[in-house]
Amino acid sequence: MNNSQFDKIKNGKGFIAALDQSGGSTPKALAEYGVPEDAYSTEDEMFDRVHQMRTRIVTSPAxxxxxxxxxxxxxxxxxxxIEGKYTADYLADKGIVPFLKVDKGLAEQENGVQLMKPISDLDETLRRANERKIFGTKMRSVIHEPNTSGIKAVVDQQFEVAKRIVNSDLMPIIEPEVNIYSVKKEKSEEILRDEIMKHLNDLPENENVMLKLSIPTKANxxxxxxxxxxxxxxxxLSGGYSRDEANEKLKENHGLIASFSRALSADLNANQSDEEFNEALKNAVESIHDASVNKK
Structure with missing residues (x-):
């Protein structure tokens, strides 16, 4: 594991950008960016268009x-x-630490939660991630209701996979998202916190993880x-909140930094000039950075 990247993530003042929309969410992400579905006819063309979008974001001075x-x-x-370099190399050369989404999407809802689908090729993906100089990984589950057995299953699965990721010398980001529209969101968060603590307390001193969580209902x-x-x-995660709302909630939580996706790219459009695009991205980056670093 790269020690300077480890130190940057641990101690740096900033946030993590989420640019990991995958197959199911890509058409929506492109549509929000001003690229309708009739602008491409095959999946390959769709992924070409989304890579163009990500390239424009990553190469922006903002x-x-x-x-x-x-x-x-x-x-x-x-x-x-990107510009003749593998994406992770381009980011690293820019001073930005690369992570990789490794989950294969969500299973059907059961016991108030959605577990991750099986990751059948995880070992091969982790091997390739190391080859491509990736620092860490991310995997997402979703919690809809405060069902203790369901939440326990989510956390157990996340830490089981995280163990394999740690053993591959990568840093896992564990993401058990709590649906922000859940009627009993705060109760779900209490159960989730307690289940995560059990696993953290069992980790040996040489193993570390990261957590990606919905902004809690109760500050801190x-x-x-x-x-x-x-x-x-x-x-x-911004979880469906607007950027302004997510930023305000984030400011109330000391030590919590952003890893926003939609809230980062919401004002970006394929039809913008480079000047307009860079200015819109600059405004988003500055506001999210401020919310991550300056707390109430």
Whole structure:
């Protein structure tokens, strides 16, 4: 594991950009960017268009290492190039730490949660991630209801996979998202925190993880997790909140930094001039950085 990247993620003042929309979410991401579905006719063309979008973001002067600590990539993005370099190499040369989304999507809802689908090729993906100089990984589950057995299953699965990732010398980002529209969101967060703490307390001193969580209903509800010695960093997803709303909620949580996707790219459009695009991205980056670093 790269020690300078480890130190940057642990101690840096900034946030992590999420650029990991995959197959199912790609058409929506492109549509929001101003590229309708009739602009491409095959899946390959769709992924070409989304890589063009990501390339435009990553190469923008607004996408800078002073405010952005890391970026989460989709698997195809890892294997593609930006200006003649593999994406992770391009990011690293820019001073931004590369992560990779490794999950294969969500299973059907059961016991108030959605577990991850089986990751049948995980070992091969982790091998390739090391080959492509990826620092860490990310995997997502979703919690809809405060069902204790369901939440326990989510956390157990996440830590089981995380163990394999740690053994491959990569840093896992564990993402058990709590649906922000859940009626009993705060109760789900309490159960989730307790289940995560059990696993963290069982980790040996030489193993660390990161957590990616929905911004909690009660400010600083994840203080114990943020301060746990086995947790490198806790980052927050925007989860459907607008950027302004997500930023305001984030400011109330000390030690919690952003890892936003839609909230980062919401004002970007394929039809913007480079000047307009860079200015819109600059405004987004500055506001998210401010919310991650300056707390109420």
């Amino acid at each position: 996408f800078n290492a002073e405010q952005i600590l890391g970026a989460i990539l989709f698997e195809q993005t890892m294997d593609r190039e 509800a994840y203080k114990e997790l943020i301060e746990h010695p086995r947790v490198l960093r806790v980052v927050a």
